[in-house]
Amino acid sequence: xxxxxxxxxxxxxxxxxxxxxxxxxxxxxxxxxxxxxxxxxxxxxxxxxxxxxxxxxxxxxxxxxxxxxxxxxxxxxxxxxxxxxxxxxxxxxxxxxxxxxxxxxxxxxxxxxxxxxxxxxxxxxxxxxxxxxxxxxxxxxxxxxxxxxxxxxxxxxxxxxxxxxxxxxxxxxxxxxxxxxxxxxxxxxxxxxxxxxxxxxxxxxxxxxxxxxxxxxxxxxxxxxxxxxxxxxxxxxxxxxxxxxxxxxxxxxxxxxxxxxxxxxxxxxxxxxxxxxxxxxxxxxxxxxxxxxxxxxxxxxxxxxxxxxxxxxxxxxxxxxxxxxxxxxxxxxxxxxxxxxxxxxxxxxxxx
Numbered sequence: 001x002x003x004x005x006x007x008x009x010x011x012x013x014x015x016x017x018x019x020x021x022x023x024x025x026x027x028x029x030x031x032x033x034x035x036x037x038x039x040x041x042x043x044x045x046x047x048x049x050x051x052x053x054x055x056x057x058x059x060x061x062x063x064x065x066x067x068x069x070x071x072x073x074x075x076x077x078x079x080x081x082x083x084x085x086x087x088x089x090x091x092x093x094x095x096x097x098x099x100x101x102x103x104x105x106x107x108x109x110x111x112x113x114x115x116x117x118x119x120x121x122x123x124x125x126x127x128x129x130x131x132x133x134x135x136x137x138x139x140x141x142x143x144x145x146x147x148x149x150x151x152x153x154x155x156x157x158x159x160x161x162x163x164x165x166x167x168x169x170x171x172x173x174x175x176x177x178x179x180x181x182x183x184x185x186x187x188x189x190x191x192x193x194x195x196x197x198x199x200x201x202x203x204x205x206x207x208x209x210x211x212x213x214x215x216x217x218x219x220x221x222x223x224x225x226x227x228x229x230x231x232x233x234x235x236x237x238x239x240x241x242x243x244x245x246x247x248x249x250x251x252x253x254x255x256x257x258x259x260x261x262x263x264x265x266x267x268x269x270x271x272x273x274x275x276x277x278x279x280x281x282x283x284x285x286x287x288x289x290x291x292x293x294x295x296x297x298x299x300x301x302x303x304x305x306x307x308x309x310x311x312x313x314x315x316x317x318x319x320x321x322x323x324x325x326x327x328x329x330x331x332x333x334x335x336x337x338x339x340x341x342x343x344x345x346x347x348x349x350x351x352x
Contacts, residue, residue, distance in 0.1 A: 031337045034065070041066050044329050045221060046322055048074045048214045052246035053338060054310070054317025057253050059246040068214055069223075077241050079199055079213045080321045082306045083299030085245065086202070086238035089187060090168050091133050091282025092252065094175065095266060096190045098129075099259040103175070105130045105281075113174035117143065117151035124153070129171060131157040133281040134270040137167035161271045161279065165235035172234035183232045195251055197244040202232035208239060214323040216303015224303045236301065245308070246319050252295075253310055253317065267295065267312065276349045283310075288345045296346075307331060311342060 030036040041049055048066040052059060064074045097103035106128050118124050123138070131137050138153040140146055141164050151166060172183045179186060184202045192200055201208065208228075216224040229237050255263040262281075269278035269285060276287040283295040292313055299306040305327030310317045318338045322330060335343030 030333070034063070037065050040333075041330075045219060046324055046327055046330060047217050047221075048078060048080075048321075048323045049327070049330060050074075050078060050080060050214075050242040050319070050321035051334065051338075052242040052249075052317075052319030054246060054250055054253065054315070054319075057250060057315040059243065059250050059317075062242045062246060064242060068212075074214060075212055077199060077212060077243065079209065079239055079241055080306065080323060081214075081216065081301070081304050082238050082240055082245065082321060083236055083301040083304045084165070085240075085297055085299040085306050085308065086234065086236050087165075087168055088252070088282050088297050088308075089191065089200075089238060089248070090172065090183065090234040092248075092257075093183070093187050093190050094129060094133065094171065095262050095281060096257040097175070097186075099257060099262045103129065103178075105133075105265070109170065109174045112178045113170065115151055115170060115173075118153060121153055123156055127157045127170075129174075130270070130281070132164075132167040132171045134279045135161055135163045135167065136271055137164050137170070138162070139164040139166040139170070141165050161273055165233075168235035169233065172232065183234055190257065191248065191251075195244075195247050197240070197247060200238065200240040200244045200248075202234075202238055203230055204228035204239065205230075213239075214321075216301070217324040218303070219324060219326045236299075242319055242321055245321075246317070249308060249310055249317050249319065253312055253315060267293070274349075275352055286346050286349055288342055292342065294342060294346060309335075309339065309346070311339070314342075316342075 030040050046066060048068065050064045053061040062076065064076055064078045066074050068074050094103060098105055108125050109127050109129060110124050114124060127137060136158050138155045138157050139151060140154065143149060143151040143166055146152060175186060176182055215226055218224065266281040266283065267285065268280055270281065271279050273279055278285045283297055286294040286296060288294060295310040297308055303323055303325060306321045308319045320331060320334055332347060335346060
């Protein structure tokens with residue numbers, strides 16, 4: 001399936017706020033009534049919305065609204081394709097291996113894998129895992145976006161930021177080569193099995209319950225054809241539920257399986273992406289002021305808009321999954337309701 005260039009989902013809040021002189025206060029009373037939420041979704045043509053709330057470091061609430069298809073209510077354990085929310089899973093697999101002393105963030109990746117497209121480029125010896133997890137590889141998002149369809153270094157690794165799914169796929173191949181296990185197996189051992197994430201997988205297999213899958217939709221209500229990938233992509237197309245992914249994020253908040261040094265590296269500003277916004281290792285970081293910060297990542301594909309936030313200092317979190325191109329329309333109200341002033345600050349950073 002051809003991949004669209006990833007745009008962080010919150011960027012689209014700019015569209016939802018277009019024409020406003022400033023961010024206005026939002027009436028969030030709809031969140032006090034499931035009926036009102038369902039009505040709100042119909043008004044905005046959002047087929048399915050999954051919400052997860054983390055409080056005091058634990059997954060506190062999971063709700064799924066809307067329909068999988070006309071007349072079929074979306075169940076609590078609806079399976080979503082979460083697009084680029086795949087990347088934090090891959091990042092945490094890697095960081096856990098680093099914490100175990102089995103992988104090195106700053107060791108050149110060519111020692112384990114060399115992509116044939118860049119095999120003659122001496123610059124490949126500079127590429128490290130830290131560059132990959134912070135999107136400083138020098139690669140395009142996807143090689144298919146290049147005129148010749150091949151992978152190229154557009155700049156030296158570590159010299160600037162450029163979002164790249166290819167980097168994560170490069171990392172997958174290196175990990176699989178060294179450990180002689182698939183990424184799905186590594187994730188199973190380090191994340192999925194310990195956290196009992198039974199509905200999470202990198203690809204479709206015999207255990208995937210298609211009857212619970214939230215099909216992707218065009219904004220006009222036309223469903224997209226579901227592509228059932230049979231192999232893992234380290235950057236895209238993870239299948240999961242709100243509960244599974246919320247459980248994963250709660251474990252990230254606790255630093256499960258991470259050494260103190262690796263956790264601190266993960267939340268450190270590795271590269272700036274805009275004012276008050278940075279990439280750490282695998283997560284974006286919003287500088288909320290007064291020492292407060294949020295970790296975040298989003299996903300955007302055809303029929304998919306997803307976003308998550310973690311506030312480590314207050315031990316809060318928010319998960320928003322939708323299955324339509326313009327699902328970002330629900331972000332503003334959701335952020336303001338569940339994250340309050342922190343949500344407002346995130347919106348301000350995105351709309352500067």
